[in-house]
Amino acid sequence: MTLHPDxxxxxxxxxxxxxxxxxxxxxxxxxxxxxxxxxxxxxxQGGMDGLSLAPPLRDERYxxxxxxxxxxxxxxxxxxxxxxxxxxxxxxxxxxGEVRLAPAAASPSRxxxxxxxxxxxxxxxxxxxxxxxxxxxxxVAALAxxxxxxxxxxxxxxxxxxASGPAPFPAWAPGAPDIDPxxxxxxxxxxxxxxGLQALRADAGRLQRRTALAADGxxxxxxxxxxxxxGRLLAxxxxxxxxxxxxxxxxxxxxxxxxxGRLADRFRDLDEALAALKAGAGPAWSRTAVLVFTExxxxxxxxxxxxxxxxxxxxxxxxxxxVRGGAILGDWPTLAASRLYEGRxxxxxxxxxxxxxxxxxxHMGLDRxxxxxxxxxxxxxxxxLRGLSS
Amino acid sequence: MSNDRRSRxxxxxxxxxxxxxxxxxxxxxxxxxxxWLLAQLEGPGPTPAxxxxxxxxxxxxxxxxxxxxxxxxxxxxxxGMADADLLDRAxxxxxxxxxxxxxxxxxxxxxFALRVGGPVELLAGAYVREAVDPHLTGRFxxxxxxxxxxxxxxxxxxxxxxxxxxxxxxxxxxxxxNENLGREILxxxxxxxxxxxxxxxxxxxxxxxxxxxxxxxxxxxxARGRFRVDLDRREPGGRIVLGRRxxxxxxxxxxxxxxxxxxxxxxxxxxxxxxxxxxxxxxALVRRLAAALDRSGGSLPALAEALATAPExxxxxxxxxxxxxxxxxxxxxxxxxPSDTGTVAGFLRACGHAPLWADTAAxxxxxxAVWATPAxxxxxxxxxxxxxxxxxxxxxxxxxxxxxxxxxxxxxxxxLGRGDLEPAEATALLxxxxxxxxx
Numbered sequence: 001m002t003l004h005p006d007x008x009x010x011x012x013x014x015x016x017x018x019x020x021x022x023x024x025x026x027x028x029x030x031x032x033x034x035x036x037x038x039x040x041x042x043x044x045q046g047g048m049d050g051l052s053l054a055p056p057l058r059d060e061r062y063x064x065x066x067x068x069x070x071x072x073x074x075x076x077x078x079x080x081x082x083x084x085x086x087x088x089x090x091x092x093x094x095x096x097g098e099v100r101l102a103p104a105a106a107s108p109s110r111x112x113x114x115x116x117x118x119x120x121x122x123x124x125x126x127x128x129x130x131x132x133x134x135x136x137x138x139x140v141a142a143l144a145x146x147x148x149x150x151x152x153x154x155x156x157x158x159x160x161x162x163a164s165g166p167a168p169f170p171a172w173a174p175g176a177p178d179i180d181p182x183x184x185x186x187x188x189x190x191x192x193x194x195x196g197l198q199a200l201r202a203d204a205g206r207l208q209r210r211t212a213l214a215a216d217g218x219x220x221x222x223x224x225x226x227x228x229x230x231g232r233l234l235a236x237x238x239x240x241x242x243x244x245x246x247x248x249x250x251x252x253x254x255x256x257x258x259x260x261g262r263l264a265d266r267f268r269d270l271d272e273a274l275a276a277l278k279a280g281a282g283p284a285w286s287r288t289a290v291l292v293f294t295e296x297x298x299x300x301x302x303x304x305x306x307x308x309x310x311x312x313x314x315x316x317x318x319x320x321x322x323v324r325g326g327a328i329l330g331d332w333p334t335l336a337a338s339r340l341y342e343g344r345x346x347x348x349x350x351x352x353x354x355x356x357x358x359x360x361x362x363h364m365g366l367d368r369x370x371x372x373x374x375x376x377x378x379x380x381x382x383x384x385l386r387g388l389s390s
Numbered sequence: 391m392s393n394d395r396r397s398r399x400x401x402x403x404x405x406x407x408x409x410x411x412x413x414x415x416x417x418x419x420x421x422x423x424x425x426w427l428l429a430q431l432e433g434p435g436p437t438p439a440x441x442x443x444x445x446x447x448x449x450x451x452x453x454x455x456x457x458x459x460x461x462x463x464x465x466x467x468x469x470g471m472a473d474a475d476l477l478d479r480a481x482x483x484x485x486x487x488x489x490x491x492x493x494x495x496x497x498x499x500x501x502f503a504l505r506v507g508g509p510v511e512l513l514a515g516a517y518v519r520e521a522v523d524p525h526l527t528g529r530f531x532x533x534x535x536x537x538x539x540x541x542x543x544x545x546x547x548x549x550x551x552x553x554x555x556x557x558x559x560x561x562x563x564x565x566x567x568n569e570n571l572g573r574e575i576l577x578x579x580x581x582x583x584x585x586x587x588x589x590x591x592x593x594x595x596x597x598x599x600x601x602x603x604x605x606x607x608x609x610x611x612x613a614r615g616r617f618r619v620d621l622d623r624r625e626p627g628g629r630i631v632l633g634r635r636x637x638x639x640x641x642x643x644x645x646x647x648x649x650x651x652x653x654x655x656x657x658x659x660x661x662x663x664x665x666x667x668x669x670x671x672x673x674a675l676v677r678r679l680a681a682a683l684d685r686s687g688g689s690l691p692a693l694a695e696a697l698a699t700a701p702e703x704x705x706x707x708x709x710x711x712x713x714x715x716x717x718x719x720x721x722x723x724x725x726x727x728p729s730d731t732g733t734v735a736g737f738l739r740a741c742g743h744a745p746l747w748a749d750t751a752a753x754x755x756x757x758x759a760v761w762a763t764p765a766x767x768x769x770x771x772x773x774x775x776x777x778x779x780x781x782x783x784x785x786x787x788x789x790x791x792x793x794x795x796x797x798x799x800x801x802x803x804x805x806l807g808r809g810d811l812e813p814a815e816a817t818a819l820l821x822x823x824x825x826x827x828x829x
Contacts, residue, residue: 045749045750046750111583112573112589112592113573113577113583114750114751115577115578115750115752116583157740157741157763157765157766158741158742158743158760158761159759159760159761159763170763170764171763171765172763172765173765175740176740176764176765176768176769177768177769177771177772178768179767179768179771179772183771183775183815183818186805186815186819187771187819187822189805190801190802190805190819190822190823190824192801194824196762197767197824197827200762200763200764200766200767201764201767203764204764204765204767204768207764207765208768248749248750249507251505253548253551253568253569253570254548254551254568303566303567303568303569304553304555304560304564304565304566304567305551305552305553305565305567305568306551307548307551307568309567309568309569309570309573310569310573344589
């Protein structure tokens, strides 16, 4: 989206006025706000095949199980795992010590169902039908309650469950049209004391300005534009400290491909998006952590129809300037026949709730009690992972 | 029933159960609101405008794919067909005298949703016309059979590639099962997780379904686009799904049995109540809807009657319209039909809601929170202003009264009556009013 020149001038003069106001205590509190940690959460929808994203280098069963879907020449990544060749930018970040791989992460549920696993991982609650919005929203609420001044923004058109709940976490992605000021004024009167619609209207007014400014000049794929915009929003002082976006196309039952093909195209797009997020964040990258996960992994073996079916564990990624590079997160159960879950799927080596909690505790500074009680209610048996932050 | 109450129910019939009032619809519905709804499910339904059927679409795609470097041409064919289907369906929605029937159709199209990808955009419009529309007044099992054996559904869930490992084709090639359709029949289309199926049931279901396929665009003209069972891929032997034994070749019997189980009726009842009534519908309402299906052997009109006669369905604040419902109801309120694909397909794609397919096999969400977003409001405002400009001069208060009947609030009426509004602006405000955004 290109910004209208008049509005660009308007925004710039507003910025100048803002600079003029940077004095005394205001200056101090803004500086503190700028130092707050930033978190981006990227959800890969459809069940991403972790064994193609990060193929094991020393697992003798890999090529036997995968056949034509095996990644023959992965890029260097960790000691024991390679990276899909469509992801050179992520490989470079890994080399710079900014990436951690959880090669066998899974939801605490095991249903192999898109709907169910997506809900468990977004809600942060395992009990069915007990969804009280999403854990990321509750985390923002907890940060705000702790005086962190936190807010969120989902770079999606439709609001994801992950971001729904009591805290301000509206959905707005580049490309949504502006509501002109005159209509905005009329709507304010029209919506009277309807709190829901007044909030939507007010959010639209606020978000359209800041998102258009952040998206200005961002190029590349649709996903990369959203990712770069998210990075820029996280970098700005008066913008959200937490963001999310989701992207689909990972349900590769057929025509999955290997070095090239349908899944490789998704990985290439993701690689570009992660690099765009980093570029968008600029200096704020050093305070940023990015979580990337999917609802489930896929069968350890190819399904005999050029693809893979629904499985259990998959790869998850934690990256960013605030992330301490190093060993894999969780265990690697291996692909040995005796270690496969129900004889067919990569078994869980790390509960994703443990990873989520670890990021919220170490990187975002949330208290363990708050995490167990408010953000992931009923999850006291899932500890918070340590050693993630640099 | 008092006249006041009747006209209140007439307004709800047209807006909550239908696609928004067009012309004097609220007045017509008010005479007998429940009867007006149920009469729409009698008879064969409207004759659809001519559009290519599945065999013609497959042949066209086959012809394009044979050309060298055909990627762009194939994309243009698929996208062009999809956009024309969206316009065609929206035009029907804007004009129909049976708007509840159309909502009913789109509800079932979303229950048996096509996950977008592959040939889905090419076939989706034909799928709804061929597999869903003709089965709206029959039994759930018949609808399930038609939907699950249609080429669009088979392709969307990768079924033609699934090969029994011990079938002739499986033994010769080493190919195997694709579980996608089998799993989604259990999880999404029929019994759902309440039936507590496990991975063994999914695999047995997938084995039972091996061979289900269709004749593609390269087949003879009389076979093209038809469901067929490819015996060469069919896994030999009987199967046990959810404790019930089926002989080889009894996949259809299994699907029909699953569609008739109480868990399937409960699942469908909950989805109907969520779609038409509330995100969290009263359990008593869901039980009554499920009981109507149980008692009638899965009759869809019996389900509709239980819905239309339920007091809960006429109470409560109503739901936030989904983008497609907003688009169609806006045209009905203004009394003209959508005429360009840019407006229809552009709006729907930007909002992430197409009535003929969905991002996942689970279908588009019915949760208010998904659609009531700031960006969603901005897209609606943009469309409302454009339609307001097209509508031209007119009495916006009269239009509001016709569109909303007794649901028109005093606040909206006062605001639309102000002298300082341009006609286009007043129309846009009507479409963006709280009562028009909801149903």
